[in-house]
Amino acid sequence: MTVTEPATQRGFPLRPSRLSRGSTTNKTSDNTAAALLLTFTLIAILWANSPWAHAYSTLLETEVGLSLGEHHAAMSIQHLVNDALMTFFFFIVGLEVTREFTIGELTDRSRAAVPVVAAIAGLVLPAVVFLAFNPSGEDAQAWGVVISTDTAFLVGALAIIKPVFPARVRLFLLTLAVVDDVGALCVIALFYSDDISIAPLVVAVVLLVALALVRFLPKARGPAYAVLGVGLWIALYLGGVHPTLAGVAVALLIPVFTPERRPVERAVEQIRAFRQSPNSQYARAASRSLQESISINERLQTTVGPIVSFGILPLFALVNAGVRLDGQSIGAALRSPLTWGIVAGLVIGKFIGITGATWFMRRTGLGVLAPGLTLRRIMGGAALSGIGFTISLFIVDIAITDPGRQDQARIGVLAASVLAFVFGWAIFRITDWLSPPEPVGLHLLRPIDVERDHARGRPDAPLTLVEYGDFECPFCSRATGSIDEVRAHFGDELLYVWRHFPLERSHPRAFDAARASEAAALQGRFWEMAHELFAHQDDLEWSDIYRYAVAAGCDIERFDADVRIHSSKVLHRVTDDAEDAEAMDLNATPTLFVNGKRHRGPWDAASLIRALEESRTARL
Incomplete structure (x- = not known):
């Protein structure tokens, strides 16, 4: 059969991931x-x-x-x-x-x-x-x-x-x-x-061009910025600006x-090499990789x-x-x-x-x-x-x-x-x-519904963890594996729920990947498809997504029909989640809710386990 790329259907605004300023x-x-x-x-x-x-x-x-x-x-x-x-x-x-x-x-x-x-x-x-x-x-x-x-x-x-x-x-x-x-x-x-002098300002322009080119240097960019910056200060001072x-x-x-996934993974590889064989060369390489990832x-x-x-x-x-x-x-x-x-x-x-x-x-x-x-x-x-x-x-x-x-x-x-x-x-x-203001985004807007939500764990589990994320986000919990550690730690005591929040400006293929996961969900293959999408975050074109659907065990003809012909079924599942996220004023992925309360802070496995334990203690 011939596979064509489905028309993209979007009816809501989404914001890019932002660095937190409210810690x-x-x-x-x-x-x-x-x-x-x-x-x-x-x-x-x-x-x-x-x-x-x-x-x-x-x-x-x-x-x-x-x-x-x-x-x-x-x-x-x-x-x-x-x-x-x-x-x-x-x-x-x-x-x-x-x-x-x-x-x-x-x-x-x-x-x-x-x-x-x-x-x-x-x-x-x-x-x-x-x-x-x-x-x-x-x-x-x-x-x-x-x-x-x-x-x-x-x-x-x-x-x-x-x-x-x-x-x-x-x-x-x-x-x-x-x-x-x-x-x-x-x-x-x-x-x-005042007292503008042309010659020093011409030098300042040349220095500005040099500063713009520093980003292309393979190394020593910091010293280059510093030296050229001092030169620019002198030129402007002499030029009257x-x-x-x-x-x-x-x-x-x-x-x-x-931060992007590949530089972070490269830093992890350097750290792993240093751990296995501590030496000054590996230490410098690991330090440089960590710096370059930010x-x-x-x-x-x-x-x-x-x-x-x-x-x-x-x-x-x-x-x-x-x-x-x-x-x-x-x-x-x-x-x-x-x-x-x-x-x-x-x-x-x-x-x-x-x-x-x-x-x-x-x-x-x-x-x-x-x-x-x-x-x-x-x-x-x-x-x-x-x-x-x-x-x-x-x-x-x-x-x-x-x-x-x-x-x-x-x-x-x-x-x-x-x-x-x-x-x-x-x-x-x-x-x-x-007129006391109402809190926004502190608590989960829509309660968990195991019949509708993508959930893993006992429906009556005492602990719940809801994640709003997208399949192109390199630091979502399922992408990093941290959620698997959290589930292994708590076992049947934890109910984990995934909801869609595709941030299209930062992750342009995330919306299409979310639709594909919902098409797979109609065949009972959501988690298998999610695994494939997270494993191939850098290749989420539709030609790739269809291959992942086959690998996830989907009937490809039915998958294609659900994505293209019956697209409203999968579209509404994605937009409903995204509209909830918008109403709660979420602006980054991943955003997590521990027992219905928005989690603030790191989302590594240890931090999430600690947050869940503290939440359980507070309820006792």
Whole structure:
């Protein structure tokens, strides 16, 4: 008989697998970083207003230099922090931007549309409000101070306030913050660079091309990025463009990808060889294979990120937040349209811009909010977005030259941050009291039905494990074998259920493989077909799938008829599972539910066994 590829039928949107941003460890680190940033801010303010204030200003003006023969280069400590060390901060921002647009939250265009447009409105409207207070003159140059939100303080404030079910709000605000950072970086590049020199910028362009080609090097890519990045920083500095943008440029040219099966398996083979014959050669090979299985973007965020959060940003706060708060400076600030423009821009402009844009996108249907998010919740986040600190103080330093006016601007930034925090706290407390949000995706939406679900184990087993996955996902439990270990451990005490969640952007053949498995299920061959599909994840074209159906023991003519002619039977089984996953706002495979509760954390066999044991103990 002639086999033709079935027409693909899809009636629902699916999102790609994303890296988790909501782990307990990440939240703890974010909160600690925010607390450290606040501590050093207070130290700077107290120091600048203490009897030792002269020592503070002397420290900032102390020069640090490098001499080589007759050549000498020197920068004050304040400029060293702001122009050199802050490059690493913008480097981390660039890595995050690249990751979000490639494999993160911003890959889902309909979901990302709302925070993207809200972020743009949150950039533009504060500047308009500021210019209403300062329409002309030197102060008008400082409009960039009010455009940016401080992500570290924003996340820390959310942790302190502890709104009910904060995960969705946190993810929305982090997505918004990424776009906010992109806009702020563009503003710095376009409006706060001067004395342009063409020759160094030509060199910078050549270095950018070289950086783009580094990914093709067989080895030593890390040192190449580092050397070319330093060269780019020097070229931009000499060219009159703010050199911290070198960090962004390098980050945007570093590749990012989700872990793939073959590199991971290659690393496992190297580790197995080292275990059998420990020696330095195998150790280096295993280490290199492990590193290469994770993108350099991810590795750099892990290694450089903590240095920025716990070292560079607190140091930045120490050298920039030391504003004089005596009667004279506070009086000058209270009379200054510069101060009031910053306060109004950050507190009022951010709130109205983000809330209004979100309302407009929902009202017009141009974008959708994640399940569990309401406009009331967005209002609380929009208020907190008025916390401007890092980039705001950064732009104060480069947009305003007069020390007195700099102090007025810094007072405005600090006052706006405090007011925004109080405003956000009040909104969350009131809205959580008036209309408590419902949890989304914490519990299994549809109960297990052994007559309908693909299940293994006793129907009345005391423990249940439900997995939402797809056949092209290399890390689903059945693909890695971890579920077999879990079932062997618990035996008849465990009921395991498989449900479909094909993530087509990441796994383009997963939907067709799911349909094929359902066609095999009509002949009682689901698990045999699933075994074949997982065993051949890299070859899931229809010509291959038909061979797997034969190997699974299917009647091939009936299988072909069920896939092509009676396709609605198999299609609905897949879409029903996928629509359940969408309703629970699942966004990655595998996602597992232990005794009906969503599992958070690793999904290796040991972790799942531990989670099931803990669940059993909790029920006793």
